[in-house]
Amino acid sequence: MSRDVEFAAAGDTVQQAATLMGEIDVGALPVGSAVRTLGVVTARDLLLRVCAAGRDPTTTTVTDVMTAEIHHCRADDGVETALDLMASRHVRRLLVRDGHDAVVGWVTLSDISRRLLIDSGTVRTALDELSGR
Numbered sequence: 119m120s121r122d123v124e125f126a127a128a129g130d131t132v133q134q135a136a137t138l139m140g141e142i143d144v145g146a147l148p149v150g151s152a153v154r155t156l157g158v159v160t161a162r163d164l165l166l167r168v169c170a171a172g173r174d175p176t177t178t179t180v181t182d183v184m185t186a187e188i189h190h191c192r193a194d195d196g197v198e199t200a201l202d203l204m205a206s207r208h209v210r211r212l213l214v215r216d217g218h219d220a221v222v223g224w225v226t227l228s229d230i231s232r233r234l235l236i237d238s239g240t241v242r243t244a245l246d247e248l249s250g251r
Contacts, residue, residue: 119214119223125151126159132168132175132183135159146211149184152221155213157184190215193222197233200225 126135126147135147139161150156159180167183168175190213191200200212204227214223 119225119229121223123148123152123213123221123223125149125155126180128156128179128181130180132159132164132173132178132180135180136161136164136175146224147180148188148213148221149180153219155188155221156181157186158188158213159184188213190221191225193217197230197237201230204230 124138124142124144124147126138126149128149130138130149139145139147145162146158146160148155148158163183163185164175167173168178173183189203189207189209191203193214193216203212204210210227212225213221214225216222
């Protein structure tokens, strides 16, 4: 899970969001704040709803193209729960919320894949061999 979550403001243009996504090397940004999340804008949203639709990224706002349905898991959910949520909702990332419903991180399919590989023992065995254990 990534705990460093950057947010796009509701009034940000698509160009501003795309610039921020490039600067911090992410494929999505939640829109709003940790305590009031309005939606999520992804690189795919920008591609399909702005570029392919011929919209102007300097005047189109993230709220115009974001996905308002927010998928999330809880900070204390296990890997299996997060993976089940992703599969049932057909998404590759989930916001992680704490007990107060505030956003505290992201979990991605890549995070889960890495965790499952490490837990399987295959990666652990290879790392132990490399470190001489």
